[in-house]
Amino acid sequence: MTERSNRASSTSVLVFIVSIIVMFIISAYFIYSGYNSFMEGRSDAYYQMLIGIISMASVVYVIMQYRGRSTKYKVKEPKVFTKIEHEECGYSTVRDFIKGDYVFKTADECPKCNAPMIITRIYPEAKEDKKSSPLQWLSP
Amino acid sequence: MAPAGESDPIGMIMNVLWIGLIVFSMFYGQKIQTWMMLREISGALDRLTFLKNEARKGSIHTIKEIKKKDDQDPSPRIDHFLEYFTILPVDLDPTGIVPKIDHILNLREKRFEDEIRTMVPEANEIEINNLEGVLETSVDLNEIFKIVRHFYLLGRKTMSLYVIMQVQMQLPLIMQIAEAYFAFCKAFADGQPVGDGAGPLVVGKMMLGLEKKEVIKDTVSSETNIDGREVILVKAEGPGCSVGKPGEAIQKIIEEKKGKVSSIIMIDAAQKLEGEETGSTAEGVGPVIGGIGVEKYKIEEVATKYKVPLEAVVIKQLLNEAISPMLEEIYDGVDIASARVKRLIQERTKERDTVIIAGIGNSVGIGQ
Numbered sequence: 001m002t003e004r005s006n007r008a009s010s011t012s013v014l015v016f017i018v019s020i021i022v023m024f025i026i027s028a029y030f031i032y033s034g035y036n037s038f039m040e041g042r043s044d045a046y047y048q049m050l051i052g053i054i055s056m057a058s059v060v061y062v063i064m065q066y067r068g069r070s071t072k073y074k075v076k077e078p079k080v081f082t083k084i085e086h087e088e089c090g091y092s093t094v095r096d097f098i099k100g101d102y103v104f105k106t107a108d109e110c111p112k113c114n115a116p117m118i119i120t121r122i123y124p125e126a127k128e129d130k131k132s133s134p135l136q137w138l139s140p
Numbered sequence: 141m142a143p144a145g146e147s148d149p150i151g152m153i154m155n156v157l158w159i160g161l162i163v164f165s166m167f168y169g170q171k172i173q174t175w176m177m178l179r180e181i182s183g184a185l186d187r188l189t190f191l192k193n194e195a196r197k198g199s200i201h202t203i204k205e206i207k208k209k210d211d212q213d214p215s216p217r218i219d220h221f222l223e224y225f226t227i228l229p230v231d232l233d234p235t236g237i238v239p240k241i242d243h244i245l246n247l248r249e250k251r252f253e254d255e256i257r258t259m260v261p262e263a264n265e266i267e268i269n270n271l272e273g274v275l276e277t278s279v280d281l282n283e284i285f286k287i288v289r290h291f292y293l294l295g296r297k298t299m300s301l302y303v304i305m306q307v308q309m310q311l312p313l314i315m316q317i318a319e320a321y322f323a324f325c326k327a328f329a330d331g332q333p334v335g336d337g338a339g340p341l342v343v344g345k346m347m348l349g350l351e352k353k354e355v356i357k358d359t360v361s362s363e364t365n366i367d368g369r370e371v372i373l374v375k376a377e378g379p380g381c382s383v384g385k386p387g388e389a390i391q392k393i394i395e396e397k398k399g400k401v402s403s404i405i406m407i408d409a410a411q412k413l414e415g416e417e418t419g420s421t422a423e424g425v426g427p428v429i430g431g432i433g434v435e436k437y438k439i440e441e442v443a444t445k446y447k448v449p450l451e452a453v454v455i456k457q458l459l460n461e462a463i464s465p466m467l468e469e470i471y472d473g474v475d476i477a478s479a480r481v482k483r484l485i486q487e488r489t490k491e492r493d494t495v496i497i498a499g500i501g502n503s504v505g506i507g508q
Contacts, residue, residue, distance in 0.1 A: 015168075016175060023161060029154050051158060065176050073190040080332060080465060102379035103333055104344055104507035118348075122332050122505055124465045 020059060027055030083121035086110035097122055174301050177308040181292045184311050188285040191322045195278040196222065202274055202329045206263050214259050221255060221275060222282045242434045252276065266331070269358075269380030273328035273504060277321050284318050320460035327465050328381050333505035335462040338455040339407040340506050341474045342481060343375040343499030347508040355392055359384035360508060366482070368491035369402075378503030386498050387435030391442045393496060399446030402493035404439070405453065405484055407477055408500035409470075412456035419473030420456045421480060428452035429500045451484050453477050466505075 030052030037045035080097035084107045091112045105119045203214045226248050229240035256271050295304035327334050350362035362373045372393055376384030394401050408428040427439040427450050443450050455473040489495050
């Protein structure tokens with residue numbers, strides 16, 4: 001069963017590749033032929049060019065859809081920051097996130113008034129493109 | 141080479157081939173389309189495999205990090221756990237289904253906790269909650285992968301365009317959810333707040349410096365006075381990964397007060413529509429709470445019983461923003477939501493009234 005389906009699959013791929021090659025030859029021929037007809041001032045030049053361009057566009061589209069893709073993915077982790085504030089005096093500082101940080105955790109002392117400060121924000125770095133989703137950091 | 145024309149034999153062949161291709165595409169066009177769809181799904185499947193493997197690795201790494209001594213490899217137990225499933229009650233006769241769902245969900249939660257305690261006996265409550273989130277997300281990612289793979293293999297076997305289309309058309313959304321789950325998994329492992337924590341963040345800020353007590357498991361409350369009103373604040377206990385049981389907590393508080401509560405104000409993250417700003421806020425009425433519906437049901441029941449008005453404040457965000465590390469725009473939205481809550485207290489209640497303010501959402505990375 002599996003052997004048969006594998007054979008069917010490889011036949012399908014072969015048919016697909018042959019179709020693409022045939023389509024490419026036809027489109028190249030029509031473009032060439034259209035060019036010659038145009039130079040000779042024949043009226044069917046535009047018709048041939050149109051067929052050639054449409055065929056070539058279809059070939060390019062199918063190849064683009066079918067092109068080999070990278071199977072190597074990597075995780076690009078966003079940089080995460082921790083904002084520490086002292087509300088009374090308004091002093092605030094931002095540092096890299098350290099595991100164990102959480103919002104409303106008492107952190108370092110305020111350098112201005114020596115009172116304990118609290119973590120008020122833990123956030124990932126802003127994307128340059130505002131429209132991009134926070135998921136974009138996972139790139140192929 | 142001569143141009144394609146009636147007298148040109150090559151041109152004739154090309155014309156015939158061209159017509160042949162049109163006829164070929166009439167019969168095989170759908171098949172080619174099917175191959176292309178399968179190819180697209182196969183690409184997505186590669187990516188899903190990567191995501192679920194990374195999530196699995198993350199779970200193992202987090203467990204090893206907590207387990208100080210490297211005596212036992214947690215991998216086999218995690219692999220066994222990734223196949224975990226939950227069967228919800230039969231809904232042919234929906235009367236009384238909510239307590240049954242509640243029971244099953246409690247069982248599931250208990251089982252997750254027990255498994256984690258067995259794997260990492262030395263973990264504290266926060267670590268257990270975070271690990272629960274990491275494992276739950278890994279289980280979900282594994283499930284997404286298996287469903288997409290099922291349709292891919294079924295499609296390849298049957299070559300049915302309609303089977304393949306079911307997945308291919310939803311693929312962008314499926315991948316968006318899967319990648320968001322992956323980001324969620326990483327945030328849990330590190331204990332970072334996520335967008336869904338906007339509600340608990342509003343209430344957590346109000347709870348700062350107040351005495352907290354556990355009303356229900358994983359849910360804390362504090363009492364304070366705002367503009368002469370007795371205010372009871374409710375949120376999931378942080379900074380561990382937990383959504384608590386706000387419905388049950390509100391129900392318990394109202395029953396204890398014998399229904400003498402003037403208003404329930406709920407704050408939650410809400411799904412924004414495309415075109416709306418992330419972090420924008422809105423007000424409304426009704427119980428603003430997501431999930432399967434058990435907690436919502438409990439709030440509706442008690443609010444209806446004692447005719448308690450339900451006010452809602454939402455902080456808008458996309459689904460993937462809600463389950464990814466919290467964006468700065470959402471923090472800005474939280475400040476605006478806090479101001480809205482204070483205005484609601486002043487405008488919608490009177491002095492000496494009792495008001496419940498509940499922050500709904502995941503408290504991961506958010507204390508109180």
